[in-house]
Amino acid sequence: MFLAWNEIKNNKLRFTLVIGVLVLISYLVFFLSGLANGLEQLNRESVDKWEADGIILTEESDLRLQQSVLSKDDFDGTGADEYTELSQLSAIASNGDKKENVFIFAVDTDSFIMPNVTEGQAFADGGQVIADDTLQEDGFEIGDEVSLSSTDETLEIAGFTDNARFNAAPVLFTDQDTLETIQYGETAEDTEDAINAFVIRTDHLDSVEADEALQVVDTETFIENLPGYTEQNLTLTLMIYFLFIISAVVLAIFLYVLTIQKISIFGVMKAQGVSSRYLAGSVVAQTFLLALAGVIIGLVLAVLTGFFLPAAVPVAFHYMEMLTYGLILIAVSIIGAFISVQTIVRIDPLKAIGG
Structure with missing residues (x-):
């Protein structure tokens, strides 16, 4: 030395x-x-935010959330400690000044995947959303009327949450009725039970029983199959x-x-x-x-x-x-x-x- x-x-x-x-x-x-x-x-921010152990999708979806379409009656919770429905839609959101690619997640306000509100309040009325706070940095504010591509419906930002991006895009959280109105219009009646996935929490994922047309995958596998991840x-x-x-x-x-x-x-x-x-x-x-x-x-x-x-x-x-x-x-x-x-x-x- x-x-x-x-x-x-x-x-x-x-x-x-x-x-x-x-x-x-x-x-x-x-x-x-x-x-x-x-x-x-x-x-993967929004998926990690769920703190879930697995997700149930259709076999033919190729582990893509938006390609999975199933019914709320397809799973009764057998083998899961907790489970909740999840619906998802992608769109381009604009507040008049800024445009952003977003994902819209429909969640139950009482479920474990309901995000914490860091500013403002949770969605209460139809047409309200909680937005990822990266949109706030891009010029979106509480009370903004947000228009979406391919629909005449508008959404109101009721609050913001943190760490809620999915596949590199910010997420808007709302209820199932609002998502169905955006996706199918006011007159859609035969889609009320249509969702994209079940998110589950359990210590024994192998014990979860689902229909043969469905597949139960752990959260990490789901993340690894996100496009480009x-x-x-x-x-x-x-x-x-x-x-x-x-x-x-x-x-x-x-x-x-x-x-x-x-x-x-x-x-x-x-x-x-x-x-x-x-x-x-x-x-x-x-x-x-x-x-x-x-x-x-x-x-x-x-x-x-x-x-x-x-x-x-x-x-x-x-x-x-x-x-x-x-x-x-x-x-x-x-x-x-x-x-x-x-x-x-x-x-x-x-x-x-x-x-």
Whole structure:
């Protein structure tokens, strides 16, 4: 460690450049992890808000909520501790100034999936909704009359709730009658029992009994089958893994070049009795210090960036995950240094000093 630290102090510019490269790589890793978490949260917020264990959909729906159409009589609660009906519709909502893609969820006010109201009040009359608070940030307010695409019906925002986005769009919560009026019009009478799913809570999901035309899936499986959810997460995760490899390769190249430049010095030191093990340990220690400095600076910069990003950028940092990624970056950097270690071990002192 003594030799490693002294060499860093005596070659500040050279090693500052190495640290700079590691800072950029680690910063990108941490930022991508925050972006992956933010986008994941953006897709699943409202489902997590249910705190449910499973959901019942039709077999032919391909685990898509809007493609599942069933009746309130299709499930009697057998095997479930709690259950409630859920209906869903997608639309474009406008308050006259702003337009937003939204999902409309019809929920029972007494059910466990009824959202908490953070501002305003719960919907009481037909045509009222509780909106996700991201709409408030976009200019929607309590009391706004909201028009919807493909219908002449309007909705009134009675209140706001937090953390209620589904598949990257804000959710409007209302009652079943209002949703049916929006979807089918005032004269629709044969759709009163039509819903999209049953949301259930139970400690034993396998014990839930449903009709053969229905399927019971756990909440996590339902989330993973949301359009684009798995593909998006897999893409960002692969990018992070490739950055680990790039980090190891880049640092290995830097250290190898530095080692080649110092072959004669290492040869003299070995001729004086300094062991290959000590020199190799010095390179590993030097790599550890460089990687540690790069990871710490990159982590700080990523977190600071998160504070200044606008709310529209979905970044969410999970610090335990970032710590894990930081340790992996340090580990792969040390692994990359073993190329230089092999070079040092193979140095012949006589040849190195020109003997």
